[in-house]
Amino acid sequence: MLIPDEVKQIANDIKEMRIRGAGEIARAAVKTLRITVQNSKAKTVEELLEELRTTAEIVINTRPTAVSLPNGIRFVSKKVRKELERNPSVEELKDTVDKAVKEFIVNSQRAVQRIGEIGSKRIRNGDVLLTHCNSAAALSVILNAAQQNKDIRVFATETRPKFQGHITCKILRDAGIDVTLIIDSAVRLYMNKIDTAIVGADAISSNGALVNKIGTSTVALVAKEARTLFFVAAETYKFSPETLIGELIEIEERDIEEVIDREELERIGNPKVLNPAFDITPPHYIDLIITEKGIIPPQAAFTILQEEFGWLSGDKKSLF
């Protein structure tokens, strides 16, 4: 079998990070499946499946830790497996792949906007919100609420070490929203004034735990202490089936120069520095997860994983 050049090119672009962002990566990945069937000379269904497997493997291995990429592949794989129960012809199966790819692309493109529409209904006129870091999905909820002429105020944490809170401020200010910037440590002082804290997600595990920017779990704990609502805005392709079969989410350590420059480090006697990228928020601190499919409790993450990607889908071997 021959891997189409276009597939190789996309795989390379993902690897070299020319294609970036959870959504972009996933959409590029599923396109390689469409390209594969379009170029396929397979005469039997089994041959076609073999080609799909090969492509899937190549693409998944470009970014072994991404969540959205294998989820896109799994989405198509699940449709294919279902079709197989009907003993389809090669052409019918190609058609199934084509449709599934389209569906995934359209859904994922619309997801952030849809999350905004769904989640904004939970924001009431007069609400004071708090957000941490800079999440497109979380901001979509806030911006949609503002567009509905709800009178809202937002507290944005600066989000050390990289100050993504500044970007959040800019986006919300550009939309004319009343924003207050605070340091991360000041969240608890103001929590009693906050009606709802809302954050995005890097990944959602099978037990509904949230993997997100370092500091998120503290915001959630502080919200719980004050009976403030804590919402997560997450596209369903952020749900991570890997965790279903026990892969431990490893917390990435990033460059310590994000925290302190070398010179200052030297000056203060070279202490160790730890710069973890994210932390884990347990599900019992989360009130709701807003997805493009609707609002779910964190404990329903497991159901979403089944629904979207099939039972035991965390097992990569089961693809196609």
Next chain:
Amino acid sequence: MLIPDEVKQIANDIKEMRIRGAGEIARAAVKTLRITVQNSKAKTVEELLEELRTTAEIVINTRPTAVSLPNGIRFVSKKVRKELERNPSVEELKDTVDKAVKEFIVNSQRAVQRIGEIGSKRIRNGDVLLTHCNSAAALSVILNAAQQNKDIRVFATETRPKFQGHITCKILRDAGIDVTLIIDSAVRLYMNKIDTAIVGADAISSNGALVNKIGTSTVALVAKEARTLFFVAAETYKFSPETLIGELIEIEERDIEEVIDREELERIGNPKVLNPAFDITPPHYIDLIITEKGIIPPQAAFTILQEEFGWLSGDKKSLF
């Protein structure tokens, strides 16, 4: 009556912040009482008291929000009031003032070291500690423990916005201690590895609540969640009798340029910025307060206030 020039000079130095630091201010303040009696021409006890009241009023008004300053005065005042029960002569009363001033000065000078000696007994060999901001009293506990050859490791938060955690790192590294610098938001991620969190105090209120650097109450909450011990190291002159009669501790807002510079602020659309200097940790999150008089539960703050400064001592009118 004539105010001695030296008293005026000291009052001025405190006001102009040439005399700084909770301990220095308090010691300078009580010295003005000694100067007053040394220069006094009072012929009756009542005259002498009148002079003391005048001096006290002048000195206390130099920094109306300081905690340690009126506490120094109250310490002497309490001794005087007690002596009055014995109908002392003018000379005897002068002597009482002199002794009380000396006692306060010696005690307060030794307090930080004494706190270190007492508190370090609570640190076990092999302990992993965490500290927030940069407190002389908290560091005294850690340094004393290290001097006893206990094998300890310390996590230091950077403490936004002014990065006092860097100073903490330097002091501990200079003492050869194993230190790890983390951002404030990473505290929860590591809390399960921490045996004891230990912080200083700006003030302790009559119900045992802690007023300290912004972020402290979050560290305490996170410690509670993980059954990690949370200790406060505080000289007794940090206990605030004002809170006894209901004066609200007002949380100082500091210059927003500590958080973000004007140019960046402009760039991100001029959000509001809040930069509170400290927060309040409720007593039920505090396991112990280490004072130079011994270790107390936070709820005994009230007893310390009575013991040291007299019942109802929050009432400034009752001085002398």
Next chain:
Amino acid sequence: MLIPDEVKQIANDIKEMRIRGAGEIARAAVKTLRITVQNSKAKTVEELLEELRTTAEIVINTRPTAVSLPNGIRFVSKKVRKELERNPSVEELKDTVDKAVKEFIVNSQRAVQRIGEIGSKRIRNGDVLLTHCNSAAALSVILNAAQQNKDIRVFATETRPKFQGHITCKILRDAGIDVTLIIDSAVRLYMNKIDTAIVGADAISSNGALVNKIGTSTVALVAKEARTLFFVAAETYKFSPETLIGELIEIEERDIEEVIDREELERIGNPKVLNPAFDITPPHYIDLIITEKGIIPPQAAFTILQEEFGWLSGDKKSLF
């Protein structure tokens, strides 16, 4: 297309509240679908669906805030949508509607009794129960337990402002059960003697939160504090798919004369009065929901919504 008079009549009766009660309304609503197909002259499946959509829209709009009414319609709609996958004939589809209507009616009529049978197994001999307000489903559990000759005692809150607790007392006393009436504020005093608190539901949201008579959430909190079990008895048609896509449950304010009469209000200086009809109990205070389908944890509410009414069924546009 012509709307059958009988459909119009039923729609009117629901609107004018001549048909009342969550179960009665839902059953009347699904009957209009049967009447529609019985009267239909549709020649194509699409025509028939159009007629069903028209009827559904008319009926749903009679009581826009009811939960059970659209749930009945959705139940039938889901069966129809499934049948459509098999390309049925017009007659076959009519038959499907007919069967689905029957199934819904029978199930809903038997639901309260079935809840009683299922839930009563959770009541042990010697149990002391507490109930708030007056719920047929909750009472069904208690009455079934008593009929099994279990020796039970019941605390009933009076349930201000409308004293529905009196009705509860009467029903339980008529069944010979030992009942104690208390004011709502006395619940915490007796909670340590209670084995299980059991209440009904106005609605269950997609994250398992309970919408019920004002005061319910306080009973749940107090039960949690005392490790007392807290059960909800709810027919599945009380589960609200609207909340799945973010419609906020609005808390109805009722006439303030329920709380205080005008004369007394005048006498006490015309304070504002708020008279909210219900409150929201978060899922983590709920141990079990007893439905006619079995016992579920509150977090499975989402699954029930999918199972019974179809994925994303909160979207009214997707009916038929």
Next chain:
Amino acid sequence: MLIPDEVKQIANDIKEMRIRGAGEIARAAVKTLRITVQNSKAKTVEELLEELRTTAEIVINTRPTAVSLPNGIRFVSKKVRKELERNPSVEELKDTVDKAVKEFIVNSQRAVQRIGEIGSKRIRNGDVLLTHCNSAAALSVILNAAQQNKDIRVFATETRPKFQGHITCKILRDAGIDVTLIIDSAVRLYMNKIDTAIVGADAISSNGALVNKIGTSTVALVAKEARTLFFVAAETYKFSPETLIGELIEIEERDIEEVIDREELERIGNPKVLNPAFDITPPHYIDLIITEKGIIPPQAAFTILQEEFGWLSGDKKSLF
């Protein structure tokens, strides 16, 4: 020895409830001690003490469950016992009694106003408060805050079964304060909007637990859940030394007709009715107790009891 008629008269008036209210009772009680010494023909200190003991016993027995009455007696008794250490003459001792009586009367009369002055400093401009039942001390705090032109809003519970919340509304409305009346069960629904809940006290036990109107402990629990402050306003003569030696605070059951009239009771099948007058709020749900002596944490109740009434003062035998 002869009991003065005036003493008998006062004792009788207390017994027959012609003298009512915690403060009035206590002041009347201590007056009988003054009358006793004024009428005394005692020639020795021991004789005088015997007379005081007799009077004390008579008066204390008029209302065995009152808290303030024996506290008044104990206050005088403590002063007498202290004086006895100096071997006073009969006349000196009479004088001591006279002064102690005056001091108690003046202090207790000023207590409510003093509590208002002290506590109101804890109320911030813009605060939303909640109060339960009708407490002079709690209202004093609120009214003082309003007189300081602080912009406050108050939620008042109606307080079943006797609707004392209506009186609260009237008092606050007469002072021009913005008041909202709600039923007791609605407290949790609004708690996130409340900054501070403030209630009075029937008694404070030696471990800082609060005995107050039924429903108070639920308000405290709900406040804790929402990180809302919970304050108690209580004169020091409400602190109950009896609890120091283990006397159980018994919860009075009041007439069930307060809850439901006989006719309605009959109609609903004669359930049992329980009408407890008050409940116990544990100290860990209380942030502060505002007394006329200053603000204390609940755990300092024990210290107040020692300070005011002497160690082991719960032992009635130790009087005089």
Next chain:
Amino acid sequence: MLIPDEVKQIANDIKEMRIRGAGEIARAAVKTLRITVQNSKAKTVEELLEELRTTAEIVINTRPTAVSLPNGIRFVSKKVRKELERNPSVEELKDTVDKAVKEFIVNSQRAVQRIGEIGSKRIRNGDVLLTHCNSAAALSVILNAAQQNKDIRVFATETRPKFQGHITCKILRDAGIDVTLIIDSAVRLYMNKIDTAIVGADAISSNGALVNKIGTSTVALVAKEARTLFFVAAETYKFSPETLIGELIEIEERDIEEVIDREELERIGNPKVLNPAFDITPPHYIDLIITEKGIIPPQAAFTILQEEFGWLSGDKKSLF
């Protein structure tokens, strides 16, 4: 119809406990269904079903309280019911039974090993674990982690009254693992050093509650208090659909001689002795359940029950 002798034999062996252990029992039970179809002379599908029902009833009644036995039967029954939708021939149905039986046997045999593979990924190098009692599934997780050369230490409780902790020690020591034996009451003292507590299951109820060896719920509570993870390792056939329709899990009382011998009992005055075999751990104390199908949150137990055994499968009448 004739019951094959082999079926009778197996039923008898289960009853007389010659076949023991949750897995063994379940596998033996499903084999009787295969034997039934192998020996069947049924000419219609309905006749075959009748035979299956008869066999199922006989087998289930051998051990009415077992969880795994009816689960095995239900697994096969669900496959049969699904096949029935396709109007199968008698032969096709026999084939379905045969395949379902094989699938169940293979799955259940591999379950413990699979749980070990999946769960061990959650164990990190350097982890300190704690286990209670002696569970094959929990030990499989630990042993798999050790085989991956992870450096782990294990605390094992002795597990009164039967000291199963000794067996646990032996198994782990034989695998060369560092084990520490402690009494059950010492768990809290060491909990802050534990990273993860991991236990097995006697049964999992439909709301995710865990039924396991007495003392398990205390370990879970203590883990929660210290933010230590609490994992359950449970084969899916331990999930109990009976609880779905309200059958109360009854806690078996075992022979009191396990706790104290008769002589000693006599000596100490014959107190009552209670010796409950297990307790119930509520789902909110459980972080994860590791099954052979993947990792699930406890709240997904309900979903597993549906998935594996069919909706309403708790109703025995619905078998076949």
Next chain:
Amino acid sequence: MLIPDEVKQIANDIKEMRIRGAGEIARAAVKTLRITVQNSKAKTVEELLEELRTTAEIVINTRPTAVSLPNGIRFVSKKVRKELERNPSVEELKDTVDKAVKEFIVNSQRAVQRIGEIGSKRIRNGDVLLTHCNSAAALSVILNAAQQNKDIRVFATETRPKFQGHITCKILRDAGIDVTLIIDSAVRLYMNKIDTAIVGADAISSNGALVNKIGTSTVALVAKEARTLFFVAAETYKFSPETLIGELIEIEERDIEEVIDREELERIGNPKVLNPAFDITPPHYIDLIITEKGIIPPQAAFTILQEEFGWLSGDKKSLF
């Protein structure tokens, strides 16, 4: 100076554990002070003090970790220090020592009975109690309650590893009380039936934490979870001033053969065994401490230490 032989003898008997039990040890210790003054030939107060210091040092060093022993000495020392303020003669000081010794002996002898009288008032008719291990003070409360004809039931834990619960059963059964023996791990299963848990104390630290038999802190946690009251019965000489200046309470490890015999240990692969003698219950899990002086909240431990033994009494150098 000459040490009286009798003093040496007593010191030796304490050291060799011929004198045992917290109370016995303390009484023997204070007697050495009386013997010292009786044998003294001191001509000045300073000489007498020097002799007392010598005796105190000898006696305290016999059992460096005992709590009651130095407390007895401190009790006398405090009286002496107070007397010194009056410039007593040698004879007067001897008399002071004599009286203080008597007072301590009488008080400590009566303490257990007094605790029973005071604490039993907190036990209500019909109460179900639970106790852990075997404490004379805790049993005194229960026995006193039974003598008052209160109808009580008691759950006694067996208390591994040494089964002191058997002794508890015997004592209570001998008094005709209804007792149920359970294993330590079964406490949580029955906690909802328990009204009050009551235990003794090995020591009480200055922040109100309880040092007691291993497992006590778990009982307290479980009680808290179920809103069950948790009482401690402790003589005041169990309060440990050492903890006031930071001496860490070290948890004694006892012989592992108490847990498992050598043969069995061998058989199970020689795991490590830890056998800690006690654990620490934090003050926020304790409702009350019943002392012979009255009932106090745990946070008042600090006050008791001051009251009984003087401020800073933890400093051994300050004796006499």
